[in-house]
Amino acid sequence: MNDWTPWPEEFARRYREAGYWTGETFGDFLAARAEAFADRIAVVDGDRRWTYRELDERASAMAHGFLARGIEPGDRVVVQLPNVAEYTSVVFGLFRAGALPVFALPPHRSAEISAFCEITGAVAYVIADSSGGFDFRALASEVKEATALEHVFVLGDPGEHTALADVPAAGGDLPEVRSGDVAFLQLSGGSTGIPKLIPRTHDDYLYSVRESAVICELGEDTVYLVALPVAHNFPMSSPGILGVLHAGGRIVLAPAPSPDVVFPLIAREGVTSTGVVPPIALQWMNSPARAEHDLSSLRVIQVGGAKFVPEAARRVRAELGCALQQVFGMAEGLVNYTRFDDPDEVVVTSQGRPISPDDEIRIVDGDGAEVPPGEVGELLTRGPYTIRGYYRADAHNLVAFTPDGFYRTGDLVRRLPTGHLVVEGRAKDQINRGGEKIAAEEIENHLLAHPAVHDAAVVGIPDDYLGERTCAFVIATGEPPTGPALRAFLRGRGLAAYKIPDRIQLVDAFPHTGVGKTSRRDLRRALADTFRKAQ
Ligand code: J2J
Secondary structure (H helix, E strand, O other): OOOOOOOOHHHHHHHHHOOOOOOOOHHHHHHHHHHHHOOOEEEEEOOEEEEHHHHHHHHHHHHHHHHHOOOOOOOEEEEEOOOOOHHHHHHHHHHHHOOEEEEOOOOOOHHHHHHHHHHHOOOEEEEEOEEOOEEHHHHHHHHHHHOOOOEEEEEOOOOOOEEHHHOOOOOOOOOOOOOOOEEEEEEOOOOOOOOOEEEEEHHHHHHHHHHHHHHOOOOOOOEEEEOOOOOOHHHHHOOHHHHHHHHOOEEEEOOOOOHHHHHHHHHHHOOOEEEEOHHHHHHHHHOHHHHHOOOOOOOEEEEEOOOOOHHHHOOHHHHHOOEEEEEEEEOOEEEEEOOOOOOHHHHHHOOOEEOOOOOEEEEEOOOOOEOOOOOOEEEEEEOOOOOOOOOOOHHHHHHHEOOOOOEEEEEEEEEOOOOOEEEEEEOOOEEEEOOEEEEHHHHHHHHHOOOOEEEEEEEEEEEOOOEEEEEEEEEEOOOOOOHHHHHHHHHHOOOOHHHOOOEEEEOOOOOOOOOOOOOHHHHHHHHHHHHHHHO
16 A cells, blocks of 8 residues: 555656755745744744744654654644644654644534544644633544544643643754655545545645745735634645745734634734635624724735635725635645736636646546536646545545546536636535535535434535535434434534534435435435525
């Protein structure tokens, strides 16, 4: 079994020759930033301000400390932290130690964390003691019991584990890290029962970061607000915290995206840009608190992660007093941005065009043939920062990628003559709940574990605010379970809260979807249609 799929040598050579892959590692990247911007502020978290030099020193001390405690180059380390400054020192510390962060999100619970640990064989887990009212130490103890985890590092009160504050250490040389190796594992939105992890190399990711910083016109005067969970691919790299560090700007970490938290922070720190998902943009636009704060420093709000409908997009400039940039990206690679010199109509109605001239785009029909220009089809892509395979997923890779290495995004798009893409829908078994991705099969499998569930199908249903919500159609066996009982059952299985179905509907039978063997995809589509018609 291969851990990951490198680019074929002829592509790797091409990307190096074109200057995309420069040989820089994340460790080098931070060192160069610290050299260039030493005393400038890099990270703001509440009243704490770290300079570039301080971040660099903290990252090295973390690296030495992790190594001294037995973390080895190549080891996987699950990182699940809220939006705090230590996220940056931990992650760059792991990069410098040659260890691979696995980026969990704050809502993940035992079902997800155990799966990440099992797939990766992670030896360590970095958490905060508690956050958002949840005690992560108990979760860590549970997962440690059941997996190969050896270390748990805790920001704050460590309980039975190790305090993150005790990790930093002095030391000599750090291990050699190669830019063509995998630097970290990012999460895929997923469409199958088992989570998929995305191996990104230093070379490929840093290319997308540098180009994003240019496209988004970042500079030393950039003050970027991290409103989404910092480990998500969007605020990490599009252009996100890494793009801002590249340009010598300042990262401001927000503990939550709500207007009461974010608006005062924008005013206090003079925030110039931020990236959010559509429901947050809507919440900000709809908030009466807008009038009470000086948001005039804001130059651009990026919106992505789910479709931002034109009606909402048109409101941005008047209501938030800044420009809109649409971002259509994916942790697997390809990122599209509308550009600042695009006509307003293109910014409002499209999801942008790719970063790189070497991003290859194919838009295909169900048989894999390219559709005529301007028509809707599934987006396939290949390029200098798009993976060629998921981590340790040989069987799934055969279906998720074409034989010639294109990633099947599962997104239905059409292309404008300018090269901009318009997202029209989805051909994958995933629900996009306001930017949070839910794999239908994963939730169905959890439901099927309930003794009174005979069959289950999970689909997306339209929602004005989130774009989509989840509805689970359930066929019971014996005494039908109630909705609240099924929800409690799912929570009890350690599932992240955003994956618990918003609606549970008991049905006697599923619709027939035509001749022959019914595919789950057809069934989900038919259920979603009947739901829509019934509304
Ligand atoms: C419609 N669907 C979108 C958009 C993503 C930048 C921005 C977002 C992500 C992200 C990211 C969309 N309109 N503007 O990684 O770097 C849906 C598509 C896509 C999937 C990827 C980044 N922007 N999507 O959302 O890995 O279905 O990345 O394939 O979480 O989100 O999800 P994810």
